Amino acid sequence: MTELAPVTQAALKARLPDAQTVTAVTHWTDRLFSFRVTRPASLRFRSGEFVMIGLPGDNGKPILRAYSIASPSWDEELEFYSIKVPDGPLTSRLQHIQPGDEIILRPKPVGTLVHDALLPGNRIWFLATGTGIAPFASLMRDPETYEKYDQVIMMHTCRKVAELAYGRALVESLADDPLIGEMVAGKLLYYPTTTREDSPRMGRITDNLTSGKVFADLDLPPMDAAHDRAMVCGSLAFNIDVKAVLEGFGLREGANSEPQEYVVEKAFVGDGI
Ligand code: FAD
Numbered sequence: 001m002t003e004l005a006p007v008t009q010a011a012l013k014a015r016l017p018d019a020q021t022v023t024a025v026t027h028w029t030d031r032l033f034s035f036r037v038t039r040p041a042s043l044r045f046r047s048g049e050f051v052m053i054g055l056p057g058d059n060g061k062p063i064l065r066a067y068s069i070a071s072p073s074w075d076e077e078l079e080f081y082s083i084k085v086p087d088g089p090l091t092s093r094l095q096h097i098q099p100g101d102e103i104i105l106r107p108k109p110v111g112t113l114v115h116d117a118l119l120p121g122n123r124i125w126f127l128a129t130g131t132g133i134a135p136f137a138s139l140m141r142d143p144e145t146y147e148k149y150d151q152v153i154m155m156h157t158c159r160k161v162a163e164l165a166y167g168r169a170l171v172e173s174l175a176d177d178p179l180i181g182e183m184v185a186g187k188l189l190y191y192p193t194t195t196r197e198d199s200p201r202m203g204r205i206t207d208n209l210t211s212g213k214v215f216a217d218l219d220l221p222p223m224d225a226a227h228d229r230a231m232v233c234g235s236l237a238f239n240i241d242v243k244a245v246l247e248g249f250g251l252r253e254g255a256n257s258e259p260q261e262y263v264v265e266k267a268f269v270g271d272g273i
Pocket residue numbers: 050065066067068069081082083085087088089090091092130131134135265266267268269270271272
């Protein structure tokens with residue numbers, strides 16, 4: 001009679017390649033949560049990039065989706081900020097993960113929301129709707145952001161106040177951050193707005209830029225191509241409309257291969273797009 005080999009950790013990893021362990025989960029609303037996982041020792045990434053993460057599917061094929069890494073490149077763990085799509089193949093299950101569970105993480109970071117894709121400037125604008133704040137959660141915690149720019153403006157717009165909570169908590173935590181607290185002080189300007197529930201600041205990012213309201217509120221000059229840089233992350237419709245606004249201020253779209261004044265990434269791929 002042959003004895004079965006004991007199930008070793010290595011064998012488990014072989015069954016779930018690229019497995020990482022969940023270390024923390026926070027639910028912000030019934031549609032939004034964030035979680036942290038262990039970081040593969042070999043993973044190097046630039047703040048603002050995304051990776052593919054997922055869970056094993058029923059047929060043994062993994063269900064993988066693109067996710068912005070929300071933690072900065074220096075963090076020893078990885079953080080993600082996620083939507084919960086009720087019938088979504090991945091997030092209908094991912095929303096139930098708990099510390100100790102494993103997820104799949106393909107360690108191949110890519111993306112355009114990186115400092116290298118922009119020409120040097122004085123002010124950088126992070127423009128996000130919904131979960132599009134995730135790459136900026138990384139960039140707002142990266143010392144390079146404050147080394148490169150005199151002012152960092154985080155505009156985040158959601159329909160409702162509760163949907164701003166993750167970004168607000170993150171911004172508020174920066175002041176006490178031992179690594180970058182001092183760098184952030186006085187440089188980071190946070191401009192959260194809602195569009196379908198009353199809050200101290202209201203309105204779409206596009207409207208607040210074109211009307212000049214955000215410049216007046218923050219006591220900043222209007223955007224210009226000589227001084228201002230921007231990174232954009234939201235729905236396809238948002239990205240298209242913001243691009244038109246930025247082009248109106250004279251900014252041009254850049255890429256890793258050809259740095260210019262602004263860069264864009266989709267926060268998700270919409271139905272039928
Ligand atoms: P899917 O079948 O993938 O999506 C179903 C539908 O849900 C979509 O058609 C769309 O209408 C809607 N939807 C999907 N994602 C979102 C979203 N984030 N916000 C609002 N509506 C959405 N998602 C995150 O939650 N966090 C991220 O950091 C993130 N980064 C991404 C980066 C890139 C470059 C891309 C292309 C997508 C990113 N996404 C992110 C979206 C993500 O890849 C998945 O679509 C999402 O996790 C839902 O997966 P699902 O399988 O449950 O549903």
